[in-house]
Structure formats: structure tokens, C-alpha cells
Amino acid sequence: MSGVWVWIENSNGAMSTISREVIGAARTVADELREDVVAIVLGHDVASVADEAFDLGADEVIGCDDETLANFRVEAYGPLLAQLVQEREPVVLLFGESTRGSDLSAWVAAETDAGLVPDAIAIEVDGETVKATRSVFANKLLSTTFVKDGLQIVTLRSRAFPQAESTGNSGDAEWVDAVVAEGDIPTKIVGFEGKEGTVSLTDASIIVSGGRGVGGPEGFEPIQALVDVLGGRWALRVRLLMRVGFRMSTRWGKRARLSARICTLPVALVGRFSTRPVCAHRKLLWRLTKTRKRQFSVWRSMGLWAICLRFCLH
Amino acid sequence: MKVVVCTKQTPSTTAVFSVNNGVVSWDDPGGKPNVVNPWDEYAIEEGIRLKENHGAADVIALSIGGEDSKEALKTALAMGCTDAMLVSDDAFAGSDAVGNARVWAAAINQLGDVQIAIFGKLTIDDNMGAAAMLTARKLGWTPLTFVSAIKEVGNGSITVERLLDDGKETVTAPLPVVINVVKEINEPRYPSFMGIRKANRATIPVLTGSDLNVDGATGAAASKVDWSQVFPIPPREGSVEMIAGDSVEEQVEILVDKLFEEKVI
Numbered sequence A: 001m002s003g004v005w006v007w008i009e010n011s012n013g014a015m016s017t018i019s020r021e022v023i024g025a026a027r028t029v030a031d032e033l034r035e036d037v038v039a040i041v042l043g044h045d046v047a048s049v050a051d052e053a054f055d056l057g058a059d060e061v062i063g064c065d066d067e068t069l070a071n072f073r074v075e076a077y078g079p080l081l082a083q084l085v086q087e088r089e090p091v092v093l094l095f096g097e098s099t100r101g102s103d104l105s106a107w108v109a110a111e112t113d114a115g116l117v118p119d120a121i122a123i124e125v126d127g128e129t130v131k132a133t134r135s136v137f138a139n140k141l142l143s144t145t146f147v148k149d150g151l152q153i154v155t156l157r158s159r160a161f162p163q164a165e166s167t168g169n170s171g172d173a174e175w176v177d178a179v180v181a182e183g184d185i186p187t188k189i190v191g192f193e194g195k196e197g198t199v200s201l202t203d204a205s206i207i208v209s210g211g212r213g214v215g216g217p218e219g220f221e222p223i224q225a226l227v228d229v230l231g232g233r234w235a236l237r238v239r240l241l242m243r244v245g246f247r248m249s250t251r252w253g254k255r256a257r258l259s260a261r262i263c264t265l266p267v268a269l270v271g272r273f274s275t276r277p278v279c280a281h282r283k284l285l286w287r288l289t290k291t292r293k294r295q296f297s298v299w300r301s302m303g304l305w306a307i308c309l310r311f312c313l314h
Numbered sequence B: 001m002k003v004v005v006c007t008k009q010t011p012s013t014t015a016v017f018s019v020n021n022g023v024v025s026w027d028d029p030g031g032k033p034n035v036v037n038p039w040d041e042y043a044i045e046e047g048i049r050l051k052e053n054h055g056a057a058d059v060i061a062l063s064i065g066g067e068d069s070k071e072a073l074k075t076a077l078a079m080g081c082t083d084a085m086l087v088s089d090d091a092f093a094g095s096d097a098v099g100n101a102r103v104w105a106a107a108i109n110q111l112g113d114v115q116i117a118i119f120g121k122l123t124i125d126d127n128m129g130a131a132a133m134l135t136a137r138k139l140g141w142t143p144l145t146f147v148s149a150i151k152e153v154g155n156g157s158i159t160v161e162r163l164l165d166d167g168k169e170t171v172t173a174p175l176p177v178v179i180n181v182v183k184e185i186n187e188p189r190y191p192s193f194m195g196i197r198k199a200n201r202a203t204i205p206v207l208t209g210s211d212l213n214v215d216g217a218t219g220a221a222a223s224k225v226d227w228s229q230v231f232p233i234p235p236r237e238g239s240v241e242m243i244a245g246d247s248v249e250e251q252v253e254i255l256v257d258k259l260f261e262e263k264v265i
């Protein structure tokens, strides 16, 4: 067994931020294990991604450039990566814990019967073993988790590891063939609605947030000023839930769902509490009558309306 | 068409945990230390909706665990699942996620004619989020993860919307499939009064290893992963420095200098 492998997530010829972080972590692990970092670059038109992997510190790149890999489908990527792993037996296989990384890591773990340690927030090398710190039990406890035997598959939480820095290195990737033909891939992508133009909270290095504690619209002014100074953009404005005779609960389960129902009511009040009045009564009407039609009886709706009006006229 | 919903009894999210010599215990000030894994409520609801809107004949809640897991199954029945089944065998105790997937696959195969197996996004105790994909591979079925809407089921195929990091993807796949659902998919219903009565009277069948044809090793000895070291989050250390100055302007100046010094900005 040899090599610390890193799956390089990419789309439209660009490496994802999380993969830059994973290469950085792989370098540290590989140095301690005295192994090479091998970047796995799968996709279509990915030569530039392979170059970037070398630049970020990969010693080797194994790539596959194929039309079937243009959009990520785990049935195309999984068998190829599992086959490479079975043939070449890396010591460690690292992924970013993105939606795709989570899918692909589990696929490979199942196919190769390997130990899987997802969502590490820190890692250290102890002898030949990568020991991961994971958050468990509703994020209230931590666990040191590791694979005892064989291939160690670990996925790393986004933003928990620093990105690899440019080394100026270059190299020649080894290109292999895809193993699944288009006709044998059961899943067909029939639509995609991207999040372009929106702000990705997972990619943000600084998140400024304000909540109910700021008291009202004027309380948001310093927050806005800070956002301006930092050159940030508004990512989302979550409506503020005020006490309308109910206790807002952040807990999961029944009470959280109870408040989720009640949330529809204060939505109309968003204009009073958020920085920008975005919501007219029409929206409340729509919310109550359209979305909630099945849950609110006429009497209950009228009751809610009464509370609402009192609040708005107040 | 049969639908299986996998659900686990987990500690409540408001539970207070303690660790003694690596053994985790918990209690809940609200008096309900264990609940249906919160993510599974969405899976159960979606299973019931497949019956109501897409003609599924049976919606079977399945749990792998000790006797206390029957509580989670009873909640699933009270919400509207038609049947429930518990798989419980000391021989499975301590399995890692891949080992557990072998048990799920065997149990789902045992039920016969299952077209859709639904999992929650993750369990809040082990925080894995891998069960659906692992089980799909062990069954040889198509995995569809992070499902935020089931758009169509019929003619041997299913169309779903998946919520990915960078957008929403709509995909079509042939049945049978294993899906896991995110919370955007629905709003779980409350158990009805009649449902609770029915669930309380229900006898939940318990299957053991000898009833199942589990392909591969399970249990602690076969587990490739060690998660035995669990510990409380260490308290954060830090110090507070009050910035003194005669005017706000002066305080701001000192603060900005410090932020530059510390390379915060």
C-alpha cells in the first residue's frame, strides 16, 4: 500500500475550494507518513485542474478526462475510483465533506469494504494511523476516530483546514480511461439550477450576523457598517421571529416544528424588524391562505390575523 | 410497491451528555432523553406521502437496534407508517457503518418487493450521513442522496430534486432506489390520536441475525473503525482586554491598531 490520495472536486474546469484545503491536509499527512500525495482528478476538460493540483503540492496526478464525467454522477465516478483504489492500494484516501465528496467516499468505502471516517474537523498522524476529531452526539461531544485496519478513508469538513499554497511545481498527469459507459449509468440529470450570483456561506471567510439581540432596524446599522468596511455582501436575511406570545425554540423535534408553524405568522412582520421592509400584507395573505391552507382552520387563521393586525398597528 | 423507512432512536438534541471512562450517558431536562432521530421524521413523512400520493401499498418503518428502538418505530406507526420491523441481535453490536449497511441490505431484501428505501440525512449521535449510500451499494440499487423533492414516481422510475452544495439538480433513475432526504423536503406531521392508539396496540416483529441473510461480517470484531474515544468539548480559553480611552474615537483608534497588529484586518 502506498500514497495519500486526494479526490479533487471540480466543476467547469475549476477546482473547488474544499479540495484546496484537502490537498493542504494531505501534504501534512503524507509528509508524516513519508508517502506521496496523489491527486485524483476526474471530470471533463480537466487538464488545468491537474496542473493546479501539481502547483498546490501534489507529487502525482491520476486523471480521467471523459464526457461521462462532465457532470458529477456517483455511478460514473464511484466505480472508476473504487477500481483505482483496488488496483493501486493507497494508504489513505481523503475527500472534502461536500455533498459530492460525502457520496463518493461512502461509495468507495462500500465497494472496497474500507473503514470510513466522515466529517473530520481536525486530523493528526499517530504512527501509521490518521486520527480524526469528529463532532458527535448532536455536536455536544467530540470523538477521536480512526480506521484500525486497511485503507483509511477520511472526509474533511469544509473550512476546518487551511488551503494549500502555490508551490510553483508542475508535472505530467497519468490519464486513465473511464470504466462505465454512458448507457450503463442509471441516473440521468434532467435539470440543474445553480446558485450562481448568490453568496456561498460555506465559502465565506468572515460571516457577520445579527439577530434578535440588536433590537430593531436601527440595531442593524453598525452591522451594515461593518459589512461595508469588510467589503462584504449580504448573503441572506432571515426573518426575525419575535415573541408573539410563543416561546421561540431552537431545539429540534416537536417544539421546533411547532415554532416552524408559527413562523409563518411573524413573516408579515419582517418589515418591522429587518433592515429592509420586504414584506407586505399580501405576502402574509399568501402565506396563510396558500401555504398553510391545510393546517389552519378558518377560525385559527382569523385568530392569527387578529394577532397580526394588533402587532402591525402597534 | 413497498417503501421502507429506516429510523433510529437517538438521544434528544436537548439531552445533557456526560462521559465517564469513555462511556457516554445522557439525560434530558425535558424528561424525554430519547427521540426518533430528528432527520428521520422527514424520511417517515416522505414515506407516508408516497402512500398517500404515489400509491405505495406498504410503508414499513425499519430500525436496527436494541428493544428501546421500538419507541421510534411506534412513533413512525403513529405518524402513519403501515408496518414496523425491528432488527436486533447482540451479534450486530459495535458494527461500523459498512457493517451496519450489510444488515440494512439484508433486512430490506427480506421484506421483498421494496422499490424505495428512505433514510434520513444523518443520525445525530454518530453524525455519519453515509447509511443511504452504503446500503445502496450493498443492495446494488441506485443511490439518490440529499433529496429535497420527489417529483414523480411511476413506470418503474423516479424523478427527484437533489439539494447539492452548488444548486438543485433534478435527476431521473430507474427503481429500486435508496434515497436520503434533507429537511427541505416536507414538514413532518404530528402523530394523530388514532395513530398513537394504533401504535400502542401494535406488536412489532423482531428479526435476529438468523432470520436474515447478511452478506459479510458484522459486529465489533469486524468493525474497521474505532470511535471509542469520546470526550466533552474542551472549554475555550481566552482573555478579555478592555480598551480604555477618553473618547469613542480614541477607543476605536486603539482597537483598529490592535486589529492590524493581530492581522485580523
Ligand SMILES: Cc1cc2nc3c(=O)[nH]c(=O)nc-3n(C[C@H](O)[C@H](O)[C@H](O)COP(=O)(O)OP(=O)(O)OC[C@H]3O[C@@H](n4cnc5c(N)ncnc54)[C@H](O)[C@@H]3O)c2cc1C
Pocket: A115, A116, A117, A118, A136, A137, A143, A145, B064, B065, B066, B067, B087, B088, B089, B090, B091, B092, B093, B094, B095, B096, B097, B098, B100, B125, B126, B127, B128, B225, B227, B230
Ligand atoms: C459516536 C459514534 C461515532 C461513530 N463513528 C463512526 C465512524 O466514524 N465510522 C463508522 O464506520 N462508524 C461509526 N459509528 C458507528 C456506525 O455509525 C453505526 O451506526 C453503529 O455501529 C451503530 O451503532 P449503534 O451505536 O447505533 O448501535 P449498536 O449499539 O452498536 O447496535 C448495533 C446492533 O447491535 C444490536 N444490539 C445492540 N444492543 C442490543 C441489545 N441491548 N439487545 C439486542 N441487540 C442489541 C442491535 O441489533 C443493533 O442492530 C459511530 C457510532 C457512534 C455512536
Ligand SMILES: Nc1ncnc2c1ncn2[C@@H]1O[C@H](COP(=O)(O)O)[C@@H](O)[C@H]1O
Pocket: B005, B006, B007, B008, B037, B039, B040, B043, B062, B063, B064, B065, B118, B119, B120, B121, B122, B123, B124, B126, B127, B128, B129, B130, B131, B132
Ligand atoms: N440503527 C438504525 N436503524 C435504522 N435506521 C438507521 C439506523 N442508523 C441510521 N439509520 C438511518 O440512516 C440514516 C443516516 O444514518 P447515518 O449514516 O448513521 O448518519 C438515518 O437518518 C436513518 O434513516
